[in-house]
Amino acid sequence: MTTIHTTRAIDVLPEEEIAAIQPLIDEINRLKVERNAVVAAHNYMTPDIFHLAADITGDSLALANLALETDADVIVLAGVVFMAETAKIINPKKMVLIPDLEAGCSLADGITGSDVRRMKEQYPGVPVVSYVNTSAEVKAESEITCTSGNALAVVESLGVERVIFTPDQYLGKWVAGKTEVEMILWEGSCMVHERFTGEEISDYKKDMGDIPVIAHPECPPDVLAEAVYVGSTHGMINWVSKHQPRKVMMITECSMADNVASAAPDTEFVRPCNLCPHMKRITLDNIRQSLETLTHQIEIPQDVVERARRAVNRMLEVGRQD
Ligand code: SF4
Numbered sequence: 234m235t236t237i238h239t240t241r242a243i244d245v246l247p248e249e250e251i252a253a254i255q256p257l258i259d260e261i262n263r264l265k266v267e268r269n270a271v272v273a274a275h276n277y278m279t280p281d282i283f284h285l286a287a288d289i290t291g292d293s294l295a296l297a298n299l300a301l302e303t304d305a306d307v308i309v310l311a312g313v314v315f316m317a318e319t320a321k322i323i324n325p326k327k328m329v330l331i332p333d334l335e336a337g338c339s340l341a342d343g344i345t346g347s348d349v350r351r352m353k354e355q356y357p358g359v360p361v362v363s364y365v366n367t368s369a370e371v372k373a374e375s376e377i378t379c380t381s382g383n384a385l386a387v388v389e390s391l392g393v394e395r396v397i398f399t400p401d402q403y404l405g406k407w408v409a410g411k412t413e414v415e416m417i418l419w420e421g422s423c424m425v426h427e428r429f430t431g432e433e434i435s436d437y438k439k440d441m442g443d444i445p446v447i448a449h450p451e452c453p454p455d456v457l458a459e460a461v462y463v464g465s466t467h468g469m470i471n472w473v474s475k476h477q478p479r480k481v482m483m484i485t486e487c488s489m490a491d492n493v494a495s496a497a498p499d500t501e502f503v504r505p506c507n508l509c510p511h512m513k514r515i516t517l518d519n520i521r522q523s524l525e526t527l528t529h530q531i532e533i534p535q536d537v538v539e540r541a542r543r544a545v546n547r548m549l550e551v552g553r554q555d
Pocket residue numbers: 313337338339340341366423424425426486509510511512
């Protein structure tokens with residue numbers, strides 16, 4: 234579930250580039266042994282990190298599960314801050330490091346714990362479902378968290394007529410189109426996925442002879458309407474493995490296609506390229522520095538950890554659905 238390391242790094246990175254960064258990779262590997270550390274990298278990391286520095290790769294849910302499974306004392310989260318917080322929430326005894334504290338997320342940064350408390354006052358008794366792309370404080374105010382892969386199952390697992398859903402309005406609208414449960418939405422969005430437009434995708438399709446489109450549910454509805462498959466990064470990887478199309482247009486963060494391409498050598502990936510500036514703050518250099526100096530450590534108040542863990546564990550019981 235968590236890895237697509239079936240391809241040699243040399244298949245996706247030029248040999249000269251690998252040779253140039255090899256000393257840095259050797260230093261990272263030496264520090265990992267010294268610190269008893271693992272590097273957990275999100276699918277949106279650049280190929281050098283994804284293929285050469287990471288021990289485990291995957292989407293948000295896979296990285297969350299890692300914290301439960303690893304024997305390492307230290308987890309370096311090559312991703313954004315909310316992912317590092319989620320790893321810490323799941324296993325607070327481990328040291329969790331984020332190489333750059335400025336690696337935020339427009340979804341997670343667009344809502345606070347007090348915003349959620351205000352919504353709960355406005356809709357008393359209505360449970361809150363929060364996407365994992367939220368701060369620990371927001372998770373602590375939520376009944377349950379979800380990922381893009383299990384959002385529908387999580388909403389329906391509550392057995393209620395309506396839920397408050399935060400913070401991604403587009404994921405919320407996509408789920409709303411598939412369930413009878415009424416969704417009260419927070420109007421957040423991902424700054425990367427909301428830049429795609431249905432018109433642009435439709436134009437590409439006309440130019441490319443009706444190429445199949447697969448898209449992440451953080452995209453706006455007019456983009457999703459152009460897709461034959463909508464799902465999480467993990468779901469998209471599975472779709473490509475199962476259907477093995479000659480060509481596919483993948484609508485998500487740009488590095489994802491580079492990383493998936495290595496596991497599907499017979500498929501040509503076409504993608505309008507939007508990069509996440511937050512994810513791209515993580516580099517081999519700051520991963521090395523993070524391991525050397527043990528910075529930046531994720532610290533979350535104990536009461537917040539406990540309440541947030543309830544919401545995350547409840548989601549893990551629903552499990553992966555894609
Ligand atoms: S791609 Fe979007 S959802 Fe993911 S970290 Fe970047 S801003 Fe957040």
